[in-house]
Amino acid sequence: MIQPLRVLVLCGPTREYLDPVRYISNASSGKQGMAVVRETVRRGHRVDLILGPVDERPPLGVSAHRVTSAREMYDTAKSRHPFCDVLIAAAAVSDFRPREYSVVKRKRDGGPWRLDLEPTEDILQALGREKGLRVHAGFALETEDPLQNALRKLLTKKLDWIVANGPEAIGAEMGEYHLLGADSSHAYLGKLSKTELAAKLLDAVERTAATRCYRR
Amino acid sequence: MIQPLRVLVLCGPTREYLDPVRYISNASSGKQGMAVVRETVRRGHRVDLILGPVDERPPLGVSAHRVTSAREMYDTAKSRHPFCDVLIAAAAVSDFRPREYSVVKRKRDGGPWRLDLEPTEDILQALGREKGLRVHAGFALETEDPLQNALRKLLTKKLDWIVANGPEAIGAEMGEYHLLGADSSHAYLGKLSKTELAAKLLDAVERTAATRCYRR
Numbered sequence: 001m002i003q004p005l006r007v008l009v010l011c012g013p014t015r016e017y018l019d020p021v022r023y024i025s026n027a028s029s030g031k032q033g034m035a036v037v038r039e040t041v042r043r044g045h046r047v048d049l050i051l052g053p054v055d056e057r058p059p060l061g062v063s064a065h066r067v068t069s070a071r072e073m074y075d076t077a078k079s080r081h082p083f084c085d086v087l088i089a090a091a092a093v094s095d096f097r098p099r100e101y102s103v104v105k106r107k108r109d110g111g112p113w114r115l116d117l118e119p120t121e122d123i124l125q126a127l128g129r130e131k132g133l134r135v136h137a138g139f140a141l142e143t144e145d146p147l148q149n150a151l152r153k154l155l156t157k158k159l160d161w162i163v164a165n166g167p168e169a170i171g172a173e174m175g176e177y178h179l180l181g182a183d184s185s186h187a188y189l190g191k192l193s194k195t196e197l198a199a200k201l202l203d204a205v206e207r208t209a210a211t212r213c214y215r216r
Numbered sequence: 217m218i219q220p221l222r223v224l225v226l227c228g229p230t231r232e233y234l235d236p237v238r239y240i241s242n243a244s245s246g247k248q249g250m251a252v253v254r255e256t257v258r259r260g261h262r263v264d265l266i267l268g269p270v271d272e273r274p275p276l277g278v279s280a281h282r283v284t285s286a287r288e289m290y291d292t293a294k295s296r297h298p299f300c301d302v303l304i305a306a307a308a309v310s311d312f313r314p315r316e317y318s319v320v321k322r323k324r325d326g327g328p329w330r331l332d333l334e335p336t337e338d339i340l341q342a343l344g345r346e347k348g349l350r351v352h353a354g355f356a357l358e359t360e361d362p363l364q365n366a367l368r369k370l371l372t373k374k375l376d377w378i379v380a381n382g383p384e385a386i387g388a389e390m391g392e393y394h395l396l397g398a399d400s401s402h403a404y405l406g407k408l409s410k411t412e413l414a415a416k417l418l419d420a421v422e423r424t425a426a427t428r429c430y431r432r
Contacts, residue, residue, distance in 0.1 A: 018240070106311075109335070114331070116329075117328060
């Protein structure tokens with residue numbers, strides 16, 4: 001039996017507001033992240049959850065840090081990361097946000113609207129620099145060359161594990177997944193439910209964690 | 217007892233996709249529209265529901281036309297409008313959409329992104345031109361001069377009734393509402409639940425419908 005781990009889970013989408021009403025986001029339901037949370041709790045580990053705006057509620061006994069924007073998720077993740085042994089980044093963080101925020105709701109009859117978007121903070125990149133002995137796992141959702149892009153993300157963000165899937169997995173019950181490891185392993189996992197995928201990922205994370213020695 | 221009416225309800229937000237993953241939307245939960253649907257059914261009227269992407273499910277016995285974008289909501293509303301006596305537009309339709317759609321997910325490391333937004337179809341304006349004897353009711357959510365703007369919307373869209381509220385009502389349980397009428401009436405409704413507001417609006421709609429003679 002592996003010792004209980006302190007697992008930091010990032011879950012849900014983020015919203016980047018253009019004005020008081022409108023935002024840029026994506027259809028992430030938070031279901032995959034919540035499946036990871038439930039599986040982690042079931043195995044006796046401790047969960048620290050950072051949760052974007054979703055209808056899903058955390059399971060009983062898990063308290064969530066609620067955030068809205070990528071900036072808030074970044075700040076909260078930075079502050080919680082020192083206290084985890086494992087990071088599972090299952091959030092669909094917005095990569096872009098409006099450079100300017102309009103404090104009034106813009107009207108349709110004002111005509112076209114030119115919006116400048118800037119990249120948001122790269123949370124995995126930043127936490128990767130402070131990784132130490134932690135196990136880091138993430139997800140790659142790509143519309144082109146999913147495996148190539150997932151491998152690139154695994155290496156540049158210094159992840160131990162990455163799950164590759166396509167956009168059809170967003171909000172859906174089942175998806176088709178690959179699991180790539182920093183040990184150059186590549187497993188085709190086939191079609192799985194989010195709960196089944198969470199179990200496969202936790203198996204891999206526990207294997208890696210067992211090879212590392214955590215100071216408490 | 218008023219005769220049963222055929223009520224077309226527009227409900228939920230719309231999503232305007234920038235690429236296969238990201239979209240512009242708003243936090244509309246569809247709860248207000250669903251409260252209208254339930255109240256309408258409860259009073260013995262027939263509901264024709266056009267529903268944007270929300271987790272809320274229509275009540276048993278009500279079939280929904282599911283749509284995603286403002287364009288789809290516009291097309292569906294145009295095709296269903298001839299068959300209604302009453303239109304209740306409770307959807308938070310996106311006023312803007314990207315001029316161009318990127319078929320691949322754009323990457324953060326590609327740098328800034330200049331996005332040109334164009335106005336979407338004005339559904340109420342278009343249906344107002346084909347109004348005939350129908351009763352049209354809508355909602356105005358404004359961050360500035362809510363009553364002035366609601367009145368302007370009432371007149372330009374040829375509505376019979378408009379509910380004015382602020383952005384704090386989005387997704388919330390309670391809101392503070394005003395009801396303005398084409399008969400120049402103005403009622404401050406106070407703080408109400410979405411169900412209570414639906415009842416007030418249906419009262420007004422039924423009163424107006426009773427003064428009109430529908431051919432079947």
